[in-house]
Amino acid sequence: MIEKPYLMFLGDVPDALAAKTAYGIVDWRRDWCVGQLRLDGCKADCSLPDMTIADAAKSGARTMIIGAVNAGGQLPDHWVTSIVNAIEAGMDIASGLHIRLNSIDAIRAAAEHHGAKLHDVRHADRQFATGKGTPRSGHRLLTVGTDCSVGKKYAALAIEKALCDRDVDAEFRATGQTGIMIAGRGVAIDAVVADFISGAVEWIAPEADPDHWDIVEGQGSLFHPSFAGVSLGLLHGAQPDAFIVCHEPTRTRMRGVQTPLPSIDDVIDMTMRLGRLTNPDIRPVGLAINTAALAEDEARQLLRDMWKTYGLPASDPVRFGMDAIADHIVSRYRP
Amino acid sequence: MIEKPYLMFLGDVPDALAAKTAYGIVDWRRDWCVGQLRLDGCKADCSLPDMTIADAAKSGARTMIIGAVNAGGQLPDHWVTSIVNAIEAGMDIASGLHIRLNSIDAIRAAAEHHGAKLHDVRHADRQFATGKGTPRSGHRLLTVGTDCSVGKKYAALAIEKALCDRDVDAEFRATGQTGIMIAGRGVAIDAVVADFISGAVEWIAPEADPDHWDIVEGQGSLFHPSFAGVSLGLLHGAQPDAFIVCHEPTRTRMRGVQTPLPSIDDVIDMTMRLGRLTNPDIRPVGLAINTAALAEDEARQLLRDMWKTYGLPASDPVRFGMDAIADHIVSRYRP
Numbered sequence: 001m002i003e004k005p006y007l008m009f010l011g012d013v014p015d016a017l018a019a020k021t022a023y024g025i026v027d028w029r030r031d032w033c034v035g036q037l038r039l040d041g042c043k044a045d046c047s048l049p050d051m052t053i054a055d056a057a058k059s060g061a062r063t064m065i066i067g068a069v070n071a072g073g074q075l076p077d078h079w080v081t082s083i084v085n086a087i088e089a090g091m092d093i094a095s096g097l098h099i100r101l102n103s104i105d106a107i108r109a110a111a112e113h114h115g116a117k118l119h120d121v122r123h124a125d126r127q128f129a130t131g132k133g134t135p136r137s138g139h140r141l142l143t144v145g146t147d148c149s150v151g152k153k154y155a156a157l158a159i160e161k162a163l164c165d166r167d168v169d170a171e172f173r174a175t176g177q178t179g180i181m182i183a184g185r186g187v188a189i190d191a192v193v194a195d196f197i198s199g200a201v202e203w204i205a206p207e208a209d210p211d212h213w214d215i216v217e218g219q220g221s222l223f224h225p226s227f228a229g230v231s232l233g234l235l236h237g238a239q240p241d242a243f244i245v246c247h248e249p250t251r252t253r254m255r256g257v258q259t260p261l262p263s264i265d266d267v268i269d270m271t272m273r274l275g276r277l278t279n280p281d282i283r284p285v286g287l288a289i290n291t292a293a294l295a296e297d298e299a300r301q302l303l304r305d306m307w308k309t310y311g312l313p314a315s316d317p318v319r320f321g322m323d324a325i326a327d328h329i330v331s332r333y334r335p
Numbered sequence: 336m337i338e339k340p341y342l343m344f345l346g347d348v349p350d351a352l353a354a355k356t357a358y359g360i361v362d363w364r365r366d367w368c369v370g371q372l373r374l375d376g377c378k379a380d381c382s383l384p385d386m387t388i389a390d391a392a393k394s395g396a397r398t399m400i401i402g403a404v405n406a407g408g409q410l411p412d413h414w415v416t417s418i419v420n421a422i423e424a425g426m427d428i429a430s431g432l433h434i435r436l437n438s439i440d441a442i443r444a445a446a447e448h449h450g451a452k453l454h455d456v457r458h459a460d461r462q463f464a465t466g467k468g469t470p471r472s473g474h475r476l477l478t479v480g481t482d483c484s485v486g487k488k489y490a491a492l493a494i495e496k497a498l499c500d501r502d503v504d505a506e507f508r509a510t511g512q513t514g515i516m517i518a519g520r521g522v523a524i525d526a527v528v529a530d531f532i533s534g535a536v537e538w539i540a541p542e543a544d545p546d547h548w549d550i551v552e553g554q555g556s557l558f559h560p561s562f563a564g565v566s567l568g569l570l571h572g573a574q575p576d577a578f579i580v581c582h583e584p585t586r587t588r589m590r591g592v593q594t595p596l597p598s599i600d601d602v603i604d605m606t607m608r609l610g611r612l613t614n615p616d617i618r619p620v621g622l623a624i625n626t627a628a629l630a631e632d633e634a635r636q637l638l639r640d641m642w643k644t645y646g647l648p649a650s651d652p653v654r655f656g657m658d659a660i661a662d663h664i665v666s667r668y669r670p
Contacts, residue, residue: 133560133592190530197529197564225468225571225613229532232557233564257468259612270608277594278560 002094002119002184003062004032007053007086008046011079012039013068019044021096022067024178028157032184034059036067037082044068053082057089063119065181066095073098083107087116094119096177121180124191124200131198131237133278138208139333142240143218143288144271146262148227148255150246151317152218153179155288158317159244160215162326170213173205175234179217189219190230197230201237211335216240222270223262224254232274239278242285242329243271249302250293264310285332286325287314337429337454337519338397339367342388342421343381346414347374348403354379356431357402359513363492367519369394371402372417379403388417392424398454400516401430408433418442422451429454431512456515459526459535466533466572468613473543474668477575478553478623479606481597483562483590485581486652487553488514490623493652494579495550497661505548508540510569514552524554525565532565536572546670551575557605558597559589567609574613577620577664578606584637585628599645620667621660622649 006029008022016023026033026046035051038044046067051059064086070076075083075097083093083101087110095101101118102108111118141159143152156172156179163170172179174186192200205214216238220227245267252261262270268284275282287306291299299316306314313324341364343357351358361368361381370386373379381402386394399421405411410418410432418428418436422445430436436453437443446453476494478487491507491514498505507514509521527535540549551573555562580602587596597605603619610617622641626634634651641649648659 130561130591133594190528192529193525194527194529194532194565194568195525195562198561222567222609223612226465226533227530228571228609228612229564229566229568230529231564232567233529236560236563256465259468273605274557274563277558277563 002181003092004184005034005061006032007051007056007061007064007091008033008036008048008067009064009082010036010038010042010044010046011068011070012041013044013070016044019046019068021069021178021181022046022065025065025067025181028182034061037064039078039082053085053089057091061091063092063094066093066097069097075099075104080104080106084110087111087114090114092117092119094121094181096121096181098122121177122188122191124187124189126187128192128196128199128203130196131202131233133198133236133239136207136239137210138212138214139242140205140214140216140238140240141242141244141285141329142216142235142238143244143246144231144235144267145218145221145246146223146264146267147221147248147251148224150248151288151290152246155244155246155317155322156215156217157182158322159325162322163213163215163329166326166330168213168330169209169211170215173214173216175201175204175217175219189234190227194229197233198237201234205238218246221254221262221267222274223259223266225257225259235271235275236278240275241279241281241333242283243275244286244288244325245284246288246290248290268310284312285329286312288317288325289314291316291319337516338427339519340369340396341367342386342391342396342399342426343368343371343383343402344399344417345371345373345377345379345381346403346405347376348379348405351379354381354403356404356513356516357381357400360400360402360516363517369396372399374413374417388420388424392426396426398427398429401428401432404432410434410439415439415441419445422446422449425449427452427454429456429516431456431516433457456512457523457526459522459524461522463527463531463534463538465531466537466568468533468571468574471542471574472545473547473549474577475540475549475551475573475575476577476579476620476664477551477570477573478579478581479566479570479602480553480556480581481558481599481602482556482583482586483559485583485586486623486625487581490579490581490652490657491550491552492517493657494660497657498548498550498664501661501665503548503665504544504546505550508549508551510536510539510552510554524569525562529564532568533572536569540573553581556589556597556602557609558594558601560592560594570606570610571613575610576614576616576668577618578610579621579623579660580619581623581625583625603645619647620664621647623652623660624649626651626654
């Protein structure tokens with residue numbers, strides 16, 4: 001559990017892309033962020049109030065989030081100085097970098113001295129049980145994809161919001177590093193020891209009230225040769241009643257490999273077949289299509305065509321929102 | 336790489352079951368074992384010459400294998416004494432226990448002082464790349480199962496032997512702890528970080544001569560809710576041309592959970608569908624059926640029935656050997 005509110009540390013990164021974690025958090029959890037700390041030369045800007053560490057501490061910041069990545073993913077010395085200062089001002093630190101915060105002597109020493117928590121959200125140090133597959137109460141929705149990086153986290157957060165707007169008791173469950181900072185908790189599922197993938201997901205999204213919806217952030221794709229094992233353990237552990245297929249229609253090969261992209265049909269069919277092992281009632285409830293590469297009229301036409309082809313509401317969550325999919329879920333699962 | 340030959344340490348375990356790792360190694364690699372070390376009260380016996388550590392060192396033993404498990408999986412003090420003595424006599428140590436050898440001060444100190452290697456085969460400390468799914472030369476066979484613990488390791492070792500007997504260049508590739516001690520190398524695939532399952536298997540069974548066969552030890556089952564992610568990453572990483580389905584016909588539920596056992600048809604169909612992602616030519620080549628619970632005439636009838644039903648050679652590798660399956664592979668893949 002990462003304590004709120006957050007001070008967003010942007011360092012001195014040369015562009016917004018290097019601070020995409022920070023932008024993601026601010027997009028979805030603006031209320032949790034008291035301000036941003038930018039060092040000289042920083043070209044990223046999350047439109048939060050610029051603050052010193054002292055200002056942020058006075059404003060009640062409990063955790064400084066390392067919301068940016070330096071070239072090479074390392075922590076430069078002048079970032080370490082800011083981190084140590086934040087710890088001295090009473091804050092915890094959360095980082096999604098590969099390097100562990102406590103592997104840096106100055107940070108470890110300061111954290112020990114001031115009793116600060118160091119959250120390395122890319123690592124999964126907790127011990128999990130193996131998955132059991134036992135049916136559990138509550139509803140769960142999983143976002144799945146035709147590939148990695150097709151908007152599964154965004155779709156999950158957008159459907160959480162649209163369901164909450166409809167007075168559904170829905171909660172986003174994070175399985176990746178940025179998601180964990182957005183949720184304030186979760187597990188980087190790709191960092192779990194292989195034997196415990198589904199068990200970790202059972203822990204992330206436990207038994208709940210019958211009308212509650214956990215919205216589980218998907219990872220990878222059942223058709224990606226690097227990561228399909230993670231996706232399958234996630235599917236079995238999530239035991240979803242419903243899933244949304246996320247897709248980028250102009251992509252032809254899976255990210256980082258030569259494998260062709262599967263069709264949406266393939267993904268629906270395989271997700272149903274494999275998902276039935278732990279939830280016989282699993283079904284698709286919508287398509288989240290990233291249409292950024294298309295003109296608006298083309299995008300609208302594509303979504304209409306898909307809706308007709310698959311018999312499922314299709315939308316671009318960024319461009320057109322998730323109202324249609326949320327309405328479909330509400331009417332389909334009305335108590 | 337575990338140095339050979341081995342001294343098999345059996346401790347003072349109360350029965351043969353507690354030394355099943357040792358029995359497995361002796362079954363398949365008798366030539367690698369110079370002797371066994373049994374403490375007072377030991378009720379296990381691998382039919383190796385009983386030796387002191389000094390005898391074993393004189394006989395050339397390079398590694399002492401912890402071939403038994405104490406109640407609770409811990410290392411009792413008097414076992415630690417034997418381990419330290421073996422290190423002092425110049426041996427490396429290999430253990431499949433959960434506890435890491437170097438977490439015990441006396442063992443770590445002795446190993447540092449004498450330059451001994453400590454192999455914790457249950458852990459996978461090496462860094463792997465993510466899987467690529469790129470086609471690679473050489474043939475690979477994977478043993479898959481309707482469940483955990485249905486004889487996948489045994490079937491893999493038996494088919495390796497039967498193929499080698501037919502002058503096929505075949506080599507067992509270990510993915511579990513006992514298998515690693517039998518092969519002298521390998522990776523405990525269920526202990527790898529989830530993101531790297533298929534990548535680790537690509538490393539275990541790399542590109543090879545076109546006529547070479549790697550026989551990859553399977554793990555879990557695509558239908559087991561705890562471990563299917565491991566099985567899928569293993570399937571994608573192994574990129575198998577051929578697979579053998581292992582099955583225990585009297586079992587009705589999957590090991591450790593309430594999930595019903597899948598049919599052999601289910602396993603063949605799903606292995607083909609998912610396996611085609613990294614090898615479009617994947618096909619089943621045989622059924623390895625554990626008939627221990629059946630009388631011999633029942634067993635023979637069952638295997639005849641299965642052969643007819645599935646159009647694949649079916650045998651019990653322990654009871655009737657792997658000749659039929661090996662002959663089928665040789666004729667099917669003759670250069």
